[in-house]
Amino acid sequence: MLGLSIALIGAALGAAFGAIGSAKGVGMAGEAAAGVLAEKPELFGTVLILQALPGTQGFYGFIGAFLILLRLGILGGNFPELTIAQGLTVFAVSVPLIFGLFVSAIWQGKASVAALQMIAQRPQTTGQAIIIPALVETYAILSLITSIILLFFGVKL
């Protein structure tokens, strides 16, 4: 059962780190958002989008963990016997999630803060402002794709 435990710890950490990163990112953006709204309440819609952008990593982490559970067959009610090596391989699947999501969410939060400052001064640049933090998200997506590929092609059960 140790193998399965290692695999599940990996899945859980992937989801957890995605969520922690997003919480921090959205939180930072939220502080800046409140500042912008105090001055310009009419920008609520845009500000909401900018604050929500670093939140996607939490979802990617969740999706990653979900796919791992799906692959292990746990969602179907089975508890497979995994060797320690197999467990570690599944753990490896989560490594891009743990690091990629966590770090990118925080940096996306920082980029969101900068973008919020930008629209506070020049509300007409909203479009560009939304694109800036979105660029950071590329790396979260790449992490998720790497994990998915590892999961379905690198793990032998």
Add this chain to the structure above:
Amino acid sequence: MAILRVERFWLVVPKEEEAKLLELFKIFPRIHWERTRHIETQSSRYSAHLSRIEETFRIILELFPNKKNLLESFFAGREEIDEKQFRALLKEISWKKLYRTAKWAERALENLKRRKERLEQLIPEIKFWSQLDCPLDFPRNFERYHLISGTMTKKNFEVFLKQVNDLLDESWVWSTQDKKDVKCILLVNKQNVEKIERTLQKLEFSFRKIPYLKSNPIESIKRVEKSLENVEKAKERVLKKASLLNEKIKNLQAWYDHFLSKALEEKTVEFQHTTTYFVAYTGWIPTIDKQQFIDLLERKISQYGFESREPLQDEEPPVILHNPRFIKPFEFLTKLYGMPKYNGVDPTPYVAPFYLIFFGICLGDVGYGLVQLILVRWIKKAFKPERGAKELLDLLQVLSFPSILVGLLTWSFFGSQPFLGPDGKFLGIFPLVNPTGELMKALSIALFIGVFSQMYALVLRMISGFKTKDYKTAIYDGLFWLVFFASLLAYFGLQLLTGRPYKIFLYTLVGSALGLILTQGRDKKNIFSRIVVGVISLYGIVGAYGISSFVGDVLSYSRLFALNLVGSVFGSVITQLAQMVKGLPVLGWVMFALIWIGGQLLNYVLSALSAFVHSTRLQFLEMFGKFYGGGGGAFTPYPFEGKYFKVRK
């Protein structure tokens, strides 16, 4: 004809025709005026009125918080009324009366608020001395005595009595105790005050004033509470009187628009050249509208002079995009990135099909596509959005169709795949591709779209180079790269697939590589460094492009697959979660509906936001980055319009 042709014009009228001309400008808005000077209008009469009305709005908002919902505040356009109704709104009540009422209400409420605060502070102060069973209006100041009141711990009080026993001979002490503390009032001889106070401070005595009131503490509290009730009543009275403001907010908005349009009229002097007898204007007008404008001048103005000409080589005319109806929504994206130059190419029609594909794949789900379509139609009907909000909604409306289509092809309905036969397909056909089951196939499709759109972007670079007569860019940075990558893919692709590649691709590959090596370092003078730069740029560290950039860009398209997958997995998780509670007795179905609808809406919003942001990124970076620079100024008609009403003439 994606960029509308415009002409520069000059218009001269006698000064007495100026007012008429202004009216004409209002009914003919498609003109981009050139400013001739800047006038400071902060001090104008109208801007003073406007700022007073804004202040009134602020007060109204504080008194009667607005219940606008998120969609409304984001999308709502102006209310449409005819001119008669608009005039009636102005006539009904003067803005000054509303302003005065607002200021009066603000002051009155401020006073009441302060009074309430004072009274509320008083209650704990009185309660502190509740054991005193006498009216609290006894004297506080004496000729020979000094009154000290406050509290300290029991233990310290005993110490205090011992320490100053001799000084208290001529004093009067009242005290009351609870479990830990002693509250006391001391009437001490003024000669001893300093000493006694010093001792008290050492023993951590906390000084507490006794509020001066005519009745005893218990009665006083009742009286204060009564006063608080009165304050609340007075507040209600003020709010009732001020409710007029809330009722007449439309009138106030009409007044705002009235003064705004006056202020804007006043600002038109910035467009004027004036002489003693004449006023001249200059600006840009779309060539297709010119005749209509001249006809209008002919009818409305008795004397005028109008001259126009094509833009000169060194001029930078404002740009107005003009596309067929089904392409028009995509102009929103081009404007977001930056307008093309007047003599450049409008990229909108060229990249629109790709944007459709990007967004369609990212939000590829029949359910979400339908939700988007219905939502957009409803918002448009309910809120009558204008300008940017309308453009965004138009775009989202078009984008719901590819989402539905991709949803059909992948057989995804809110993340689920219903009605599948034993072969895992509906009617043996759908899904054509199943992103959750056939990961590699789905990823390959995304990457194939990447390769194709990168090639296409190079074609566009070539075309835009030819169009702007920048032949070097067109051939060296467009054609050569295009042939290079096409040959590379064709040669090695065929080798992988069939094992027998065509020789011709090898020749074109080598030829184009040589071309690139010779031209990519063309800004270097030394022939040797030119070739070195050329060779390195094949890889892509220096220069405009390279194999590494190509691979990176193509990989970037993998997001299409990832976002589609995330959306459908999350959708199916929500359905599974909702189904868990369905079996519960009584509330099972209600909870199922709540979780399912709420969850799916959340997933739609998140997926649509991601789809929009990432499709836009692919268009801006991976496509526009290859061939499009923006840099043009937008054609901006002068806004003679109000902020709150759209007045029909």
